[in-house]
Amino acid sequence: MPGIESVLLVENENAVRTLRLNRPDVLNAFNDDLLAALVKETKAAVRDDSVRCLVIAAAGRAFCSGQDLDTVKARMADPLAPELGQHLRNLYNPLIATIRTMEKPVIAAVNGVAAGAGCSLALACDLRVAAASASFIEVFINVGLVPDSGSTFTLPRLVGMGRAMEMVFTGRKVDADEALRIGLVNQVVPDDDLPAATIKLATKLASLPTRGIGLTKRAFNRSWTVDLDDQLEYEACLQTTAGKTADHAEGVRAFLEKRKPQFTGR
Template identity: 50%
Template sequence: MDTILFEKRGAVAHITLNRPDKYNSFNREMALALQGVLDECKTDESIRAIYLIGAGKAFSAGQDLGEIVAEDGPELTTILTEHYNPIVIRLRAIEKPIVAAVNGVAAGAGANIALACDIVVAAESASFIQAFSKIGLIPDSGGTYTLPRLIGYQKAAALMMLGDKVPAVEAERIGMIYNFFPDEEFGEKSWAIAEKLSQMPTIGLGLTKRALNYALDNDLERQLAIEDQLQSTAGQTEDYAEGVQAFLEKRKPVFKGQ
């Protein structure tokens, strides 16, 4: 069985974490396969949005602990430097919108990979768990960077240390995720977000993502300079010209991602 399923549906890359019997926990094969698929999404100009979901009942339970304890299993440092860190870096570096559709539990690295995406939505029955403290580890996969910026230091510290399960409804309330949907509507509504993004001005969305990445560490003056620079780039795109013309003609714009 392929550990990652990948297909293009229109202008959207549909990526499925596919180890349902292991709650889509990551082993080396799946981590490297996801990196390869993300690389393809970055370079394929026909792909204008990315949709990431898990097969079966879970989004991802994080690391497959069976792999770690195996006689020939990888060291923790290898798992981080070769598996998870490259995934997170790719998720943030691809200048196309990425939707994490959290269909079930997202735990440990699975949770933090989801939170590294641009828009995170969840099924109402889904949950998020910073499970690391339960086995004596620290949060990885960018969790100590991303989560405090989403929900604040105090809440993030408590969730990481106590390992509390956060239901999707609560995750939305505290700003951890964008939205949640009833389970029976989740597939349709989460996909609709990715589909909508794929028809929007792709370069402008990518530059927005770049600006947000800079904003995590910049002061105001530096960020204003970045906005100036990126706005000039966006203003030279065909989609900008189309958007302005459509506004003046009082019609719906047809963006081509150019």
């Protein structure tokens, strides 16, 4: 059986770190080892100042087919196994929360199917680059479950409540072209171009003011739960913080000196 390290590959290219799901024989379905590795490595990326953009990608012909059915069968046969809700609290929820609150940009590079919790993982990322082969399926209804791993939060915010409900209630496949049209993904590229297109975007984001991106994520995450006056005040507070960063000072200097800024993420 693969160990906890081999089910997730960690790749570094300059300031970009890629976490590559590596269970291609089962379409990168989640088991506990893969989930634990993702939780560990996303938290490590938060702490590592050399990482200024995180990419979540996958080996093989699929992004992630959701929960491994073998583990589901084993859990159903074990009367001492945690209930489904506790399993989410233990592994899935910490992963999604870390991605959503990480003050660095996170990109999902989606090839092939992203189903169930695999779809949720892609939606939790800040941006999604999809291969032409990509498809997104909220399959939970097919086994009598509700969407989890943040899908009920992220999906309606990306495509609107009506489309979100239709996708979830029917469990139908959304292909890459439709995903782009409805705002589920940011760009679609030929399959062979997915790695290069993702790294190009990630490298661009990693060269920008990381603190500014992180503070912007804070503002967007909060904006759904407050009124306009509260959000205006929050923007003012964040702007005070951003105005004290080294990257803000560098951006102003570069503008005045008519040169390209060299941001450091500080």
